[in-house]
Amino acid sequence: xxxxxxxxxxxxxxxxxxxxxxxxxxxxxxxxxxxxxxxxxxxxxxxxxxxxxxxxxxxxxxxxxxxxxxxxxxxxxxxxxxxxxxxxxxxxxxxxxxxxxxxxxxxxxxxxxxxxxxxxxxxxxxxxxxxxxxxxxxxxxxxxxxxxxxxxxxxxxxxxxxxxxxxxxxxxxxxxxxxxxxxxxxxxxxxxxxxxxxxxxxxxxxxxxxxxxxxxxxxxxx
Numbered sequence: 001x002x003x004x005x006x007x008x009x010x011x012x013x014x015x016x017x018x019x020x021x022x023x024x025x026x027x028x029x030x031x032x033x034x035x036x037x038x039x040x041x042x043x044x045x046x047x048x049x050x051x052x053x054x055x056x057x058x059x060x061x062x063x064x065x066x067x068x069x070x071x072x073x074x075x076x077x078x079x080x081x082x083x084x085x086x087x088x089x090x091x092x093x094x095x096x097x098x099x100x101x102x103x104x105x106x107x108x109x110x111x112x113x114x115x116x117x118x119x120x121x122x123x124x125x126x127x128x129x130x131x132x133x134x135x136x137x138x139x140x141x142x143x144x145x146x147x148x149x150x151x152x153x154x155x156x157x158x159x160x161x162x163x164x165x166x167x168x169x170x171x172x173x174x175x176x177x178x179x180x181x182x183x184x185x186x187x188x189x190x191x192x193x194x195x196x197x198x199x200x201x202x203x204x205x206x207x208x209x210x211x212x213x214x215x216x217x218x219x220x221x222x
Contacts, residue, residue, distance in 0.1 A: 081176070083111040099181055107173025109166070112193060116167040118152035120193065123214055125151075127221075139195075139221035145209035161201075161209045168197045168212065176219075191219045 081104055083089040088110030094103045104111065123141040130137045145164060149156050154163075177190045199212040 081112070081174075082114040082117055084114055086113075100179060102176065102178040105175045105177065107170065109169050109173055112170045112174040113167070115152070116171050119148065119164075119167060119171060119214065120216070120220060122148050122151050123216060124220075139216040139218065140213060141216065142211055142213040144211055145199075148212075164209065164212070165199060168194070168199070168214070172197055192217050193220055 080093070083106075088106075090106050090108065090110055092103060092105050093111075094101060096102075106112070122143065126141050126143065127137045145161060146156055149160055149164065154160050171193045172195075173192075175190060175192050177188070180187045180189070193216075194214050195217050196215045197212060200210045202210060
């Protein structure tokens, strides 16, 4: 979990200290579009800059992610499968349409978040890289923990590795149930986002993660 004293880089209200608080600056320094000098016309502010690149050297290339097409899970776009909250969300979500329904049930640790989804995207990108190279693939993907954190533009401190374990727990605990009606028949399906996960870490005071292995569910893999 994030330290309350540490600014949350994924919070919508976060301001990068490197950007300054904006005090004493002219509006053009903050990216405002210039306008006529004295006609009173409003200026248009450009959107805030993206999050700072914490790994400008792009050392994630060693994982072949740079050559992979980042295949997102398109089914996730139609319904909000993931929580946007930084607090655990344990309420069941249910969507209904024309007699069909879809239900998303989180575990007691909370619904998988939009940031947890980075793990799925990374695993899928690894599979795509192997397909591109003509290598055999399976839903079981072993990943270097640090490479995953770099890929998702996270930090690589101890708390970031701990947050990675929590993210895997939320992904494993989120279950999806749905029905499909076809004529006089109805099919019920229940599945998760990942089936199993294994994590290897060093024994001792630092407890550094070495690697983790994730088995994607058939629904995600297919």
